[in-house]
Amino acid sequence: MRPLVELVGAGYAYEDGPAVLSGVDFGITEGRALVLLGRNGSGKTTLMRLLSGGLRPGRGELHLDGSAVRHDRAGLTQLRRAVQLVVQDPDDQLFAASVEQDVSFGPMNMGLAQAQVRERVEAALAALGITALRDRPTHLLSYGQRKRAAIAGAVAMAPRVLILDEPTAGLDPEGQERLLDVLAGLTDTTVVMATHDVDLAVRWADDAAVLTPSGIRTGPAGDLLRDPALLAEAGLRQAWSPAVTAFLRAHGHLSPGLPGPRTPQALSAWGAARGGPGPEQT
Structure with a gap:
C-alpha cells in the first residue's frame, strides 16, 4: 500500500548545526496507528515537523498521495488540510479566549460555511469529550483539558493524519486512559504518536518507528518493541x-x-x- 504521507531521501540540518536527519525514507500508512520512539535529540520533533510541513527538507522530498508537496502557500494549505500536528505543550497551541473559539479557528480559516464550521466544532468537542467546556476560558482549563482542547482544534480540521507529540506527558493515569479512549474513537483519522513510553507504544500502536543513531527502524510494533538490542541502541528501556x-x-x-x-x-x-x-x- 502506498503511504499517504512520505519522506523520500529526506534530510534536515538546523542552521550552523550538524544534520539531524539524513537520507530518510519514511511513510505513514493510512489506517495504521503509528508510534515514534527515540531518546531526546534523536530527531522525533524534526521528523514530525517535516511530515506536517512546519519544516522543509534540506534534501529530498515530502510526498502527499504520491505527489511531491510544493512548499508554497497553496501546497502547504493542501498538506495541512490532510496532516495536523499537535505539539507537546498545549499552551503553545491554544490562543483564543474560549474553547469553542479556539476549536473553530481552523475551520473558519479554511473558508467553510458557518454551518460546516459549527458541525465540525460540535463533532470535535464531542470526540474529545469536552462539549461541556465549550464556553470555558482556555486559561481556566486543567492541564488535561487543555491537552484535549488542543487536539480538538486539530480534529476540527478533519485531517487524514493527526500527529501528536507526547500527548500523554503530564497526564495522570486516568487522564492517559481517557485520552487513549478518545484516540481509539477517531476511526476516520490515522493517528501518529511520539512518546518515550515503550509500554504505552506496545499497548496502543500497530506500527512503530524507532529512531536510533544508526537510522530509523520501522515495522510492526509487536515485533520491533520486543527487541532489547534495538531499544538499548535507541536509549529506551525494555x-x-x-x-x-x-x-x-x-x-x-x-x-x-x-x-x-x-x-x-x-x-x-x-x-x-x-x-x-x-x-x-x-
Missing part, C-alpha cells in the same frame, strides 16, 4: 509486556501461540482466572 510474556513462556505458563498480558491489570486478571501462578490448565 517494554514490560514482551518481557513478562517471555518470562511466562519460558516457565511453561503460556503457550507460544497465545498473546501475553499487555498491562499489569491484564496479568492480574490472567492469574486470577487460573487460580494464581501455575502451569496452564489447557
Whole structure:
C-alpha cells in the first residue's frame, strides 16, 4: 500500500548545526496507528515537523498521495488540510479566549460555511469529550483539558493524519486512559504518536518507528518493541509486556501461540482466572 504521507531521501540540518536527519525514507500508512520512539535529540520533533510541513527538507522530498508537496502557500494549505500536528505543550497551541473559539479557528480559516464550521466544532468537542467546556476560558482549563482542547482544534480540521507529540506527558493515569479512549474513537483519522513510553507504544500502536543513531527502524510494533538490542541502541528501556510474556513462556505458563498480558491489570486478571501462578490448565 502506498503511504499517504512520505519522506523520500529526506534530510534536515538546523542552521550552523550538524544534520539531524539524513537520507530518510519514511511513510505513514493510512489506517495504521503509528508510534515514534527515540531518546531526546534523536530527531522525533524534526521528523514530525517535516511530515506536517512546519519544516522543509534540506534534501529530498515530502510526498502527499504520491505527489511531491510544493512548499508554497497553496501546497502547504493542501498538506495541512490532510496532516495536523499537535505539539507537546498545549499552551503553545491554544490562543483564543474560549474553547469553542479556539476549536473553530481552523475551520473558519479554511473558508467553510458557518454551518460546516459549527458541525465540525460540535463533532470535535464531542470526540474529545469536552462539549461541556465549550464556553470555558482556555486559561481556566486543567492541564488535561487543555491537552484535549488542543487536539480538538486539530480534529476540527478533519485531517487524514493527526500527529501528536507526547500527548500523554503530564497526564495522570486516568487522564492517559481517557485520552487513549478518545484516540481509539477517531476511526476516520490515522493517528501518529511520539512518546518515550515503550509500554504505552506496545499497548496502543500497530506500527512503530524507532529512531536510533544508526537510522530509523520501522515495522510492526509487536515485533520491533520486543527487541532489547534495538531499544538499548535507541536509549529506551525494555517494554514490560514482551518481557513478562517471555518470562511466562519460558516457565511453561503460556503457550507460544497465545498473546501475553499487555498491562499489569491484564496479568492480574490472567492469574486470577487460573487460580494464581501455575502451569496452564489447557
